Amino acid sequence: MNQRNALRARVLELIERGVHGAPDPDAFDRLALDVFRYQLAENAPYRRFCERRGVTPDSVGHWAEIPAVPTAAFKDAALICGSPDLAELAEAVFRTSGTSSGVERCGTHYIRDLTLYRAAALTNFAAHLLPEGVTLRMLILGPPPELAADSSLTWMLELVRTEFGGDGSRYFVDESGLLVDELAAALESSAAAEEPILLLGTAAAFAHLLDALPKTLLRTARGSRLMETGGIKGMQRQIQRDELYAIFGERLALPELYCVSEYGMTEMCSQFYDNVLYEQARARPPEFRFKVVPPWVRTQVVDPETLDPLPKGRIGVLKHFDLANLDSVMAIQTDDLGVAGAGGFEIIGRAAGAELRGCSIAMDEWLTAQR
């Protein structure tokens, strides 16, 4: 479609200006409304969602008014622009990992073409993990694409490995799990050679590594850095962010400012990274750690009950507007708890898995019992 190609080109151009270039809010504002109107016209389930809320192409004057689809909606509809057949032709299909309740469906994000996804992922990753423009060997504490075909995280890691990974970049998870000894050996050999490396993985994978080698002194050369994702959620033991980074410092010799947290989701093409390494590389050690919102995205913190935006400093749930989601839905309502501050936002946790108290039954328990 001409309209789609034109929009795609405009979004791509905005992304290619980079993360930390001169801001151009008007560009986002205009493009967001155009993308919204396109999605309203082309994405049937989204159109019905908007119509039920009395929203028409003309009733939205600002991106903040664009109706946001809760992430769970991706479990029950193919949220794509264009004919549903296009789902079959999608270049990639990302799915959320199994939920606690086996009978629940998973969220599915059909990526019609990966151009925008690639552009957003690479630009953003480079800006925040390789701000000095260096090439580093990547040690990935995750499965290769063959073992996790529908994971957006796996796909992203493969993308950055291919584009930016130095010689010897590889995965350290196979069917048997984390290859602890091989990883330890790789760490040791690169440290001995004074070769800085880039470690990437979920916080749970890192915790697993460190728990598996409680007595081993693992070292990394100066300039090494780490990207962790998933943070404290999904971990067996409760651990705070500060504690985790302190452990990285002690056990992996990684300074705090070289530990960068990534936040992304299956339902969004773009990701968010901590500001710290980018600032450090600009010789501006940051006062606060926060997630950077790239110029082609907007994030609001909203009241969990009313979904109205909250002022800075108030904890709410995160709502994202991502232009890279051109082919699906740009406005996403998550159930991630966060708070906005100067410069960006921070994630606090998930507002999910509501517990029911007393004699009334919890959905999760119920579904577990039914299995």
Place this chain on the structure above:
Amino acid sequence: MVDGSALEGFWLPALDRRRLDIKERAFGPGQVPLALPALTPELLRHSLIEAQDARARFLAERPVAELLRAIAAAAGLLTRPGERYREELLAVLPEITGYSRRMIEIGLQRMGEGWTESALTAALKAEFDCIEVLDDFQPREGGGLNRAYGPSLTVHFFSGNIPGVSVTSLIRGLCVKSASFGKTAAGEPYSAVCFARALAEVDRELASCLAVTYWPGGNEELEAIAFAEAEAVIAYGSDATIADIKRRLPLHARFVPYPNRVGAALVARSALNRAHAPQLAQSAARDVASFDQQGCVSPHIIFVERGGEVGAREFAEALAQSLEQLSREIPRKSLTPAESTSIHQLRAQAEMRGATVLASAGGTAWTVIVEERPQFEPSVLNRVIYVRPVDDLSVPLRELARVGRHLQTVAVEGEPSEVNALARRLGAAGATRIVPLGATAWPAPHWHHDGRFQFLDLVRFTDIEQP
């Protein structure tokens, strides 16, 4: 430090308050500070032994009729307008539980109907042929005599979802002349203490047979002390909580568990006539709104037969309107971010599936999800109700049988012969309470709670056989 203005969250008459290490702990969305003692195992054991001692002296041989008078008098202090305890509960419970004041008011009033002398007498008579069997040996059908003895100590583990249930539980213990120790839950730690204090005003000696306090869950050391002293244990909570308690129960203790329950409603097409349907929708709305659906009695799902004068969709819309009205008269409690978010997410999923979602504007005050799906599925509650149109009520009956183990209250509407037929099948499936719409929230005082006995499950009998 305690500044003297915090409410006391405990009733431990055997302990010298001046010797206790008392700290304040904040509860609920209103962060209400309650003063609570740091209980050591020794202090707890002492309390439990003293309560049993007091029972032997003041309760074990008290005539039941007198007991009921004292209990009713104490309960009256919690339910009669103008009484200090009632006013305190109306002020404090909304802040602790998040329920609206109006909801608490209705709850106290309706539950209070079961705390009167006549209601308690009726409840006892429903289980004991002659309630004086609690006082002395009485003749038995078949020959001989018997007498009922309540436990020397009943330990209650309360849940926090419905204010006032803890009071009913303590009252049951008193009726069978048992000393009671109540461990309250963070969701509602106060009404039991309030009752104990009210009882102390009416009859200090009886109140010395009660002990109530709060400690954060999972304190196995203290719980072990309670178990060791208990002759009966009553526990309210999730299946997991109950299983955990059951695992640690001593051999000698009688166990009365109140685990996970789900409710439902069945509406036959015969009931959906123009004249009757609007009132049915209002009744259903009250059932959904009462305590925000958090009770074991609350309906999660309403199966509606198609083909009546009023269709299922129309019924759902009337239900939605009634819920909207009730949301103003009896506001729904404030939710945690997780609870609010899961309702927004659930609504979106249902919409995407093609269900009709009728929802309150500007928030999650109420939700009606109309969908053709035969399965029973539990609601996330907080006034989220599924309406499932069916061709014929036999389909949902099969579904409800599948979850029979968890089934308690089922509201049924139809012709009397239909209701009877449905009741038979529901009873066989495991349902323990069948009511009209509108009546789910307030069980009759003499009900079989979860199909069992309120008092008989606590007592043991001694028989005198006379050949």
